Amino acid sequence: MTNAPETPTAATDDKPRDFIREIIADDLASGRHDEIVTRFPPEPNGYLHIGHGKSMCLNFGAAVEFHGRCHLRFDDTNPAKEEQEFINAIKADVRWLGFDWGEHLYFASDNFEQLYTWAEHLIIEAKAYVDDLSANEMREYRGTLTEPGKDSPHRNRGVHENLDLFQRMRAGEFEDGARVLRAKIDMASGNINLRDPVLYRIVRAPHPRTGDAWCIYPTYDYAHGQSDAIEGVTHSLCTLEFEDHRPLYDWLMENLPTPSRPRQYEFSRLNLSYTVLSKRRLTQLVKDGHVSGWDDPRMPTLAGLRRRGLPAAALRDFASRIGVTKSDSVVEMALLDHCVRDNLNKSALRRMAVLDPLKVVIENYPDGESEELEAINNPENDADGTRMVPFGRELWIERADFMEDPPKKFFRLAPGREVRLRYAYYVTCTDVIKDPSGKVMELRCTYDPATKGGDSPDGRKVKATLHWVSAAHAVAAEVRFYKNLFTAETPGAESGDILDDINPDSLDILDNCQLEPTLGKTAVGDTVQFERQGYFATDPDSTPDRPVFNRTIGLRDTWAKVQKKGG
């Protein structure tokens, strides 16, 4: 009962599926590159989310399709925020999504020495200088979006002074924030990234990999492109907000003796309705306790989606369906839901589970006896075979499957009505037992022994088939239901604060669910279908005598739609 990740497959036709793959195909065709190299470059300052999943599907997917390779590189240039725990979690998530970096695991920090040498090269070429301005002063000197900046008073220091100062920065002679190394480009540029961007800053924080070997760290702009070049990356794919950084990426390439010449291309990041996809906000939800952790099943993190029971293959399918473009978009959650149902419908084993139990006594079934009935494991896949489920005189059925006074379109059980118990018998409701308040406590039924297995020899039809569980054999369990974490399509759109849109009712727990016996021994991570209800995944909180399930997603429910329409 596992959902094994499948190997990503190449596009079936030879037309590139998106503009990035088109560029890659052209570069291969023109001979610009013989082999393409991409990279997935997370910063280890949090867990990966489904947006990173999209990026991985692009980077690893394109590499596989074009017979190149994709590196996993940690962009670990800011020790103030990064942790080993995140490095470990990210690796696990990449593997889970089905991607393999082989031997190509890298860290920007592997390049710190080379990066430092190149920084000295820039200084010697008079293309970088040490600045003493404070962060506030630097902001003032930078100008605004519409006004040019002005040169720092230290902009024209001599090469020797710059070199000396930079060496002393490395040696730890200055306090955090006292000085920075800046590229000398153009303080009047319309592109603010070109107004002498910072290349190095002083930060005294233990680095997960280099410990306290360094007290100066390269910035993203300086480290990222050069790391690409060192690794031989050909196509450096990132999201739209880095478009403005490309001129700086190119400037550094042109002014440094890098061993290769990668190019950066940008695509739009994923936005999903009813959730947030930014590490800053997800970190906030975790730290402020709005969720139980990074792997809370309501979180759009890969860890959360995995715990919720989403198969990795469904996520990959989702990524291929949304495509890769440069237009800002918000993908409806319904599309993800569809991918999950589509995958699970084909792969998930069927089981019977009563979530809101109502007792049924089959009055003409012999007391104390039971029998085993054969049930199909997955009608979508004969190879999954069958199993035996116990049946007896006392059963549980779903409370919602009975109505004492049913409306016209309600086909399920009602007084005097005959329905089928799946894989078992036709039963007819003969009596309703209520408590003093009028609440239905128990149903009395009779069964037709001739309908064993669920077919009637005389050909009479019933309009409904119910799932059920033998009370004497049932396993009690807890089942957790999740709704969207936010009530607004775009959280925070109105007030500016996502917490104003948080759904106070995103978790529902049913603690008296009655499951068929096989469900007492599933493994964590298994996602099964509870017939007629949805897909459910075993949660790590399960204990040997009390399983806990997460509802991954419900089945499409047209009956609910009909009910809604009827008011």
Add this chain to the structure above:
RNA sequence: UGGGGCGUAGCCAAGUGGCCUAAGGCACCGGUUUUUGGUACCGGCAUUCGGAGGUUCGAAUCCUCCCGCCCCAGCCA
């Protein structure tokens, strides 16, 4: 008022001057099948491509102007 992008159905997205009176998927609406009110299957769903002009025999695709939305002023990535 600076720089960089983006605008094709409710959502995502093909389309690269004629085969576009515009693919495909999701959603939605009908119907068929059904021992899951699930699945599967069939049908419907943009005379129109942000708007206005222009070029052309011919424009979603080329040009001009306009409008709207997104990103950038971290010693974050």
